[in-house]
Amino acid sequence: MLxxxxxxxxxxxxxxxxMPKIAIILGTGLGSLVDxxxxxxxxPYASIPNFPVSTVQGHSGNLIFGRMGGKPVIAMQGRFHxxxxxxxxxVTFPVRVFKELGVETLFVSNxxxxxxxxxxxxxxxxxxxxxxxxPENPLRGHNYDELGPRxxxxxxxxxxxxxxxxxxxxxxxxxxxxxxVYVGTTGPTFETPAEYEYxxxxxxxxxxxxxxxxxxxxxxxxxxxxxxxxITDLGGKDILVAPSHEEVQQAAVLAQPTxxxxxxxxxxxx
Numbered sequence: 001m002l003x004x005x006x007x008x009x010x011x012x013x014x015x016x017x018x019m020p021k022i023a024i025i026l027g028t029g030l031g032s033l034v035d036x037x038x039x040x041x042x043x044p045y046a047s048i049p050n051f052p053v054s055t056v057q058g059h060s061g062n063l064i065f066g067r068m069g070g071k072p073v074i075a076m077q078g079r080f081h082x083x084x085x086x087x088x089x090x091v092t093f094p095v096r097v098f099k100e101l102g103v104e105t106l107f108v109s110n111x112x113x114x115x116x117x118x119x120x121x122x123x124x125x126x127x128x129x130x131x132x133x134x135p136e137n138p139l140r141g142h143n144y145d146e147l148g149p150r151x152x153x154x155x156x157x158x159x160x161x162x163x164x165x166x167x168x169x170x171x172x173x174x175x176x177x178x179x180x181v182y183v184g185t186t187g188p189t190f191e192t193p194a195e196y197e198y199x200x201x202x203x204x205x206x207x208x209x210x211x212x213x214x215x216x217x218x219x220x221x222x223x224x225x226x227x228x229x230x231i232t233d234l235g236g237k238d239i240l241v242a243p244s245h246e247e248v249q250q251a252a253v254l255a256q257p258t259x260x261x262x263x264x265x266x267x268x269x270x
Contacts, residue, residue: 001089002144004050009100011049015041016065020072022267023098025214027110031077032256036264037066052080052090069268074098081210083187088138092217096147099221105270106218107263111248112206112229115196116180119205119231122254124262125178126166127158127227130212131204133185138213139220148220157219162226162266169265175258180205182229184212196235206231226266230255
């Protein structure tokens with residue numbers, strides 16, 4: 001694993017003149033944020049040594065070097081999911097490579113179903129914490145001390161300082177920003193009404209099929225994390241409208257102006 005991380009990082013170091021301190025993982029329907037990255041260089045996942053390939057509609061499958069707000073960034077236009085059949089170490093491999101490249105701050109975004117009664121479709125939720133319901137932890141197995149401690153704390157999985165910065169920017173720009181706990185599940189099925197109620201009862205505000213593994217590994221590696229969920233559908237016993245992946249993608253478009261304004265401003269000030 002260590003050799004693969006180093007091999008991939010060595011390959012990527014040759015692709016850009018300056019290695020970024022900030023990485024961004026763009027979830028379903030949010031790939032348009034790359035339009036705000038200047039001096040872009042696209043690298044298809046298929047051409048990167050040891051990288052898996054995204055198989056999900058709405059995930060373009062490119063790694064992008066460029067500049068946002070005058071700062072060098074690296075962005076994943078599409079991520080990898082446990083439900084695609086990848087194991088957790090493969091799902092989180094890009095985060096390991098980012099750390100090897102010198103990334104210190106990770107932005108993650110996703111599309112999620114909302115069960116908080118105050119949410120509406122198109123809302124943007126700042127992730128304040130998560131509940132991990134995946135059957136496998138990405139840190140399971142042999143621990144490499146070079147990558148992080150055996151038993152990392154998850155007390156502040158999402159940086160309080162970055163959340164405070166996001167709230168300040170939201171106030172300045174008049175953005176509607178919600179706060180909540182993200183529940184991570186395997187997918188690929190959308191949740192039943194009873195499951196939505198269960199997730200709400202145990203403390204969740206939104207649910208999705210990604211993000212948690214990457215955040216765990218980023219914390220293990222000593223990176224600070226900021227997460228956003230775009231609420232693309234609503235669920236519960238009183239909502240019987242069946243969601244679809246196409247509708248999720250369409251709903252994500254509603255949130256793009258908010259996500260773009262917030263992330264751009266945060267990168268500038270990080």
